[in-house]
Amino acid sequence: MYLLVNRTGNGDILVLPLDPDGRAAGTGRRLTKQEFPAYALAREPGLPRWVWEDTSRIYPLLLTAGVRVHRAHDLRLCHAILRQSSLTRSSTLGRAEDSRWDRAPASEPDPGASGSTLFDLFDDADDESGVIDEFERQLAAVRNSAEPGRLRLLLAAESAGALIAAEMQFTGLPWRTDVHDALLTRELGPRVGPGLRPERLERLADSIRAAVGEPRLNPDSHPDLLRALNQVGLRVTSTRAWELQELAHPVIEPLLEYKKLARLLSANGWYWMDTWIVDGRFHPEYIPGGVVTGRWATRGGGALQLPKQVRGAVVADAGWKLVVADAAQLEPRILAALSADTAMAAAGRGTDLYAGIVAGGVVESRDHAKVAMLGAMYGATSGESGRLLPRLAKAFPRAIALTETAARAGERGESVTTRLGRSSPHPDERWQATQAQAYDPGATEADERRARSQAREWGRFTRNFIVQGSAAEWALCWMAEIRRELRMLPLAGTGDSGSEFDHAPHLVFFLHDEVMVHTPAVLAGAVEEIVRSAADTAGRHLFGDFPVDFLLTVATVDSYAEAK
DNA sequence: CTCCATTGCGCG
DNA sequence: AAAGCGCGCAATGGAG
Numbered sequence: 001m002y003l004l005v006n007r008t009g010n011g012d013i014l015v016l017p018l019d020p021d022g023r024a025a026g027t028g029r030r031l032t033k034q035e036f037p038a039y040a041l042a043r044e045p046g047l048p049r050w051v052w053e054d055t056s057r058i059y060p061l062l063l064t065a066g067v068r069v070h071r072a073h074d075l076r077l078c079h080a081i082l083r084q085s086s087l088t089r090s091s092t093l094g095r096a097e098d099s100r101w102d103r104a105p106a107s108e109p110d111p112g113a114s115g116s117t118l119f120d121l122f123d124d125a126d127d128e129s130g131v132i133d134e135f136e137r138q139l140a141a142v143r144n145s146a147e148p149g150r151l152r153l154l155l156a157a158e159s160a161g162a163l164i165a166a167e168m169q170f171t172g173l174p175w176r177t178d179v180h181d182a183l184l185t186r187e188l189g190p191r192v193g194p195g196l197r198p199e200r201l202e203r204l205a206d207s208i209r210a211a212v213g214e215p216r217l218n219p220d221s222h223p224d225l226l227r228a229l230n231q232v233g234l235r236v237t238s239t240r241a242w243e244l245q246e247l248a249h250p251v252i253e254p255l256l257e258y259k260k261l262a263r264l265l266s267a268n269g270w271y272w273m274d275t276w277i278v279d280g281r282f283h284p285e286y287i288p289g290g291v292v293t294g295r296w297a298t299r300g301g302g303a304l305q306l307p308k309q310v311r312g313a314v315v316a317d318a319g320w321k322l323v324v325a326d327a328a329q330l331e332p333r334i335l336a337a338l339s340a341d342t343a344m345a346a347a348g349r350g351t352d353l354y355a356g357i358v359a360g361g362v363v364e365s366r367d368h369a370k371v372a373m374l375g376a377m378y379g380a381t382s383g384e385s386g387r388l389l390p391r392l393a394k395a396f397p398r399a400i401a402l403t404e405t406a407a408r409a410g411e412r413g414e415s416v417t418t419r420l421g422r423s424s425p426h427p428d429e430r431w432q433a434t435q436a437q438a439y440d441p442g443a444t445e446a447d448e449r450r451a452r453s454q455a456r457e458w459g460r461f462t463r464n465f466i467v468q469g470s471a472a473e474w475a476l477c478w479m480a481e482i483r484r485e486l487r488m489l490p491l492a493g494t495g496d497s498g499s500e501f502d503h504a505p506h507l508v509f510f511l512h513d514e515v516m517v518h519t520p521a522v523l524a525g526a527v528e529e530i531v532r533s534a535a536d537t538a539g540r541h542l543f544g545d546f547p548v549d550f551l552l553t554v555a556t557v558d559s560y561a562e563a564k
Numbered sequence: 565c566t567c568c569a570t571t572g573c574g575c576g
Numbered sequence: 577a578a579a580g581c582g583c584g585c586a587a588t589g590g591a592g
Binding site for chain 2: 303468
């Protein structure tokens with residue numbers, strides 16, 4: 001059963017039951033914002049699927065009232081998928097002109113809170129039926145597509161992801177500011193005021209200045225630093241660490257150390273801590289579908305780039321544990337399943353996939369296996385990776401053929417589609433124009449070269465899209481399944497009935513192919529079991545009976561730094 | 565002053 | 577442009 005939720009201009013909530021085809025079925029109710037959570041809670045036992053425009057805007061209303069829902073359909077996210085998918089290209093939704101559903105949402109939080117806003121205009125222009133019509137179009141597009149089952153799974157997974165994202169932002173990641181502060185002080189020296197360098201950093205800056213003989217040099221200025229390096233005879237064209245690493249000169253060691261610590265200070269220093277850690281929790285804003293391939297993005301706080309350096313500050317509460325799980329070699333396993341390459345799937349059965357490739361005699365070392373695989377999925381042509389590719393192609397012809405086919409499609413400007421139906425965007429007009437230019441009778445050699453290089457570039461994008469995007473789908477299904485099973489977990493032993501989320505295991509972090517669950521210590525074993533079985537379930541959802549393993553590394557720890 | 569591109573580096 | 581995908585963010589410095 002569907003329950004459509006729509007917000008009126010004055011902040012009230014309209015709820016309307018819909019039939020399986022998305023048509024109004026029964027009478028609607030008008031609720032105030034305050035009444036809505038209790039209403040939702042009362043309906044949850046019937047496991048309705050809540051249909052709303054934007055989970056990130058409406059769900060916090062429920063979360064702040066302590067109410068969580070099982071299932072949702074996020075119209076904005078699902079629209080984006082169906083609009084682009086080659087599987088629904090001929091649907092009404094696929095053929096329509098751009099509408100408000102195709103425009104980025106205004107980033108104002110809580111539109112109902114203030115009086116007259118842009119949102120009121122929306123509501124006057126787009127009443128209830130606009131939302132119902134959109135939902136009907138989406139259901140029809142799925143129903144009439146060649147792969148309704150896959151698309152339904154994708155939309156459910158995407159929407160579940162939106163629920164999880166809102167919940168994780170709301171709950172936050174346990175973060176010990178005292179541990180973080182101690183770590184910063186150990187590395188950088190005691191905290192100093194804004195604009196000043198901590199002691200350790202200042203000393204390194206002095207060493208750098210002395211080594212290049214420029215007492216006033218600001219090591220944070222790339223142009224100045226580059227000039228100074230050239231001045232002392234170092235033939236570098238940039239100040240990148242990997243390039244400096246190769247050189248022998250007294251300035252190199254302090255400079256590399258400076259760069260590392262300066263990065264720590266600016267990216268995850270005290271200022272970051274003050275800004276993002278509230279009451280012992282890190283609350284990043286996750287953006288489901290924020291990356292073209294379907295991966296999540298984040299806004300603020302750099303949650304997807306938490307350096308290993310500071311992970312020690314992520315510590316479970318007293319009496320609690322962190323269960324950290326990581327899908328091992330996810331993308332190559334996805335590739336094996338996508339291409340039904342049984343030899344490659346076999347190489348990863350019950351073991352590290354790269355080790356399996358070595359054991360099969362394809363290459364000599366795990367490092368070679370890894371660099372060759374990554375190269376195949378990213379489109380490397382030269383170097384070690386390029387040299388090893390033929391051996392992979394011989395051992396795993398189906399897998400490599402799939403990546404090549406995806407690349408060729410991109411080079412022609414065509415889109416590619418993931419396992420569940422997310423399609424890559426088409427290249428823009430400038431790309432098309434450059435290609436057209438190369439076919440012009442008057443085209444120069446340079447025109448052709450430019451077109452070819454640009455075509456290859458887009459080919460590398462589509463080549464990777466199909467793997468990265470399908471892996472993102474697997475990860476969403478995995479996490480959705482974890483969430484579902486966690487909620488069914490009996491909370492015996494915690495002295496709690498289970499309605500209070502403060503006492504139940506819950507997801508607190510997600511990083512492309514890695515999840516973290518914060519759980520009462522007594523339930524850690526059960527959580528590990530759930531995380532593992534959810535991976536198998538996700539594999540079956542995407543690939544049916546195809547015999548591919550999705551191996552996990554799972555660790556129950558007190559601190560994130562202990563995982564891996 | 566604000567806006568924007570560039571550089572560099574963190575993550576998968 | 578590291579050799580090859582996808583991101584976010586901070587700092588700098590030039591342009592307006």
